[in-house]
Amino acid sequence: MTRYSIAAIPGDGIGPEVMEAVVHVLEALSDAQGGVCFDFVELQAGDGAKAETGMALPPGTLGAVERSDACLFAAVGETAKEVILPLRQGLDLYVNLRPAKVYPNVPHARGDVDLVIVRENTEGLYTRIGGRGPDWGVSLRVITRRGSERIARFAFDLAEREGRRRVTCVHKANVLDATCGLFVEACRDVAAEHPGIEYEEMIVDACAMRLILEPERFDVVLTTNMFGDILSDEAAGLIGGLGMAPSGNIGEGHAIFEPVHGTAPDIAGEGVANPMAMILSARMMLEWLEEREAAAALEEAVVEVLREGKTLTPDLGGSSGTGEGAASVSRRLAQKEF
Numbered sequence: 537m538t539r540y541s542i543a544a545i546p547g548d549g550i551g552p553e554v555m556e557a558v559v560h561v562l563e564a565l566s567d568a569q570g571g572v573c574f575d576f577v578e579l580q581a582g583d584g585a586k587a588e589t590g591m592a593l594p595p596g597t598l599g600a601v602e603r604s605d606a607c608l609f610a611a612v613g614e615t616a617k618e619v620i621l622p623l624r625q626g627l628d629l630y631v632n633l634r635p636a637k638v639y640p641n642v643p644h645a646r647g648d649v650d651l652v653i654v655r656e657n658t659e660g661l662y663t664r665i666g667g668r669g670p671d672w673g674v675s676l677r678v679i680t681r682r683g684s685e686r687i688a689r690f691a692f693d694l695a696e697r698e699g700r701r702r703v704t705c706v707h708k709a710n711v712l713d714a715t716c717g718l719f720v721e722a723c724r725d726v727a728a729e730h731p732g733i734e735y736e737e738m739i740v741d742a743c744a745m746r747l748i749l750e751p752e753r754f755d756v757v758l759t760t761n762m763f764g765d766i767l768s769d770e771a772a773g774l775i776g777g778l779g780m781a782p783s784g785n786i787g788e789g790h791a792i793f794e795p796v797h798g799t800a801p802d803i804a805g806e807g808v809a810n811p812m813a814m815i816l817s818a819r820m821m822l823e824w825l826e827e828r829e830a831a832a833a834l835e836e837a838v839v840e841v842l843r844e845g846k847t848l849t850p851d852l853g854g855s856s857g858t859g860e861g862a863a864s865v866s867r868r869l870a871q872k873e874f
């Protein structure tokens with residue numbers, strides 16, 4: 537039996553609701569599978585933590601995440617940039633992996649979308665270097681060769697590993713020739729090491745449009761931090777919304793898995809948030825932990841529950857609550873043979 541220590545950051549808004557849901561699902565998985573189990577270490581961060589302790593990211597949280605085998609992060613409100621950005625940068629989680637895939641019974645714009653955004657996660661505009669005076673503001677965009685090469689390598693390795701055929705490098709080098717110019721150059725060099733994978737380049741504004749017109753043509757989208765942020769919400773919009781969009785912040789040896797959605801203050805506390813983005817983030821975590829059988833079982837259980845369509849949350853056109861959706865996934869897991 538492999539025992540994993542999982543740092544759990546519930547955060548604010550719907551965060552604690554979807555965290556509770558995913559913890560139940562992972563417990564059901566471990567009961568059913570027998571080969572894996574989890575010790576959850578709950579950590580404080582976010583608006584609530586700031587109100588209580590004066591710090592959005594209390595000292596110790598980063599260290600505790602570092603000591604864990606992996607981290608599940610639900611959602612943090614107004615203080616997000618004081619929490620998730622220091623975690624990403626402090627642990628050098630340079631990949632933000634954001635799959636966008638259409639699941640059964642999920643209302644979506646177009647069928648057949650199955651793409652993955654590989655977003656650089658430590659550089660670009662997110663270093664937050666800059667300043668402001670009364671009448672001006674400056675945000676410095678930092679791109680390095682090392683940062684660009686390693687994210688490009690991750691994208692091509694992923695394409696090879698997952699049998700994906702094409703990598704699209706998304707940039708704005710026609711205007712941002714210094715930063716995007718360097719990014720594209722690094723991507724081209726890495727592409728040359730992977731002749732088996734088709735490589736193309738696309739300017740970000742054109743990509744934003746083509747994602748709407750022909751999303752099924754995209755496979756691996758490789759891009760810088762801010763472009764990846766924007767395009768991943770757009771991609772979520774194609775596959776049923778943020779309630780269906782998981783992600784992983786991945787580095788060498790550490791990783792934090794979080795739904796792309798935020799705290800959804802409009803529905804917080806009502807128990808109707810879609811737990812699937814959080815559950816699918818846990819599936820990504822299992823894959824990263826190399827618990828492939830467990831990951832596959834969880835994916836299957838989610839597909840079965842969605843296909844059955846009896847416990848969909850309101851964002852998917854149903855009338856079930858967060859807990860009911862998660863309980864259906866747990867029940868399916870309990871019936872699986874491992």
Ligand code: IPM
Nearest residue numbers: 616617620621765768796798
């Ligand atoms: C995301 C979020 C964060 C980001 C914010 C909350 C700091 O939008 O994970 O996509 O911009 O990266």
Ligand code: MN
Nearest residue numbers: 765766769796
């Ligand atoms: Mn975002």
